Amino acid sequence: MNKNTFKKQERLCSKKVIEEMFTEGHSTLCFPIKAVYLSDSINVEKDTPVQCAFTVPKRLFKRANKRNLLKRRMKESYRLNKSSLDLHSESLSIMFIYIAKEELPYSRIESAVKKVIRKISDSQQDKKR
Numbered sequence: 001m002n003k004n005t006f007k008k009q010e011r012l013c014s015k016k017v018i019e020e021m022f023t024e025g026h027s028t029l030c031f032p033i034k035a036v037y038l039s040d041s042i043n044v045e046k047d048t049p050v051q052c053a054f055t056v057p058k059r060l061f062k063r064a065n066k067r068n069l070l071k072r073r074m075k076e077s078y079r080l081n082k083s084s085l086d087l088h089s090e091s092l093s094i095m096f097i098y099i100a101k102e103e104l105p106y107s108r109i110e111s112a113v114k115k116v117i118r119k120i121s122d123s124q125q126d127k128k129r
Contacts, residue, residue, distance in 0.1 A: 018053065049091050
């Protein structure tokens with residue numbers, strides 16, 4: 001069975017959790033993606049240990065079709081590579097933010113998302129030790 005899905009339960013929608021993430025969370029950067037994450041967040045679903053949100057700033061890309069294209073590329077690269085995120089017992093909330101000023105190809109976005117996921121899983125492993 002293929003586990004490469006991105007269901008509604010995996011989407012981060014809670015404003016309370018997003019606010020907490022930006023005030024108390026950690027961030028990592030791998031151009032063109034910045035990720036803000038928070039472990040053990042309060043409102044994360046029990047079924048899904050990881051919840052994600054994706055954003056592209058309107059001040060960088062005025063046209064909605066460009067913002068949506070970049071968000072789709074980030075979602076797809078996360079969906080294909082989320083299995084490398086090693087979590088066993090705790091919950092995690094992640095916000096992926098696109099920070100480049102120009103539209104980059106999918107391959108560049110995918111490599112950045114892979115690096116960000118690797119950094120987050122490494123920091124979670126260090127936290128457990």
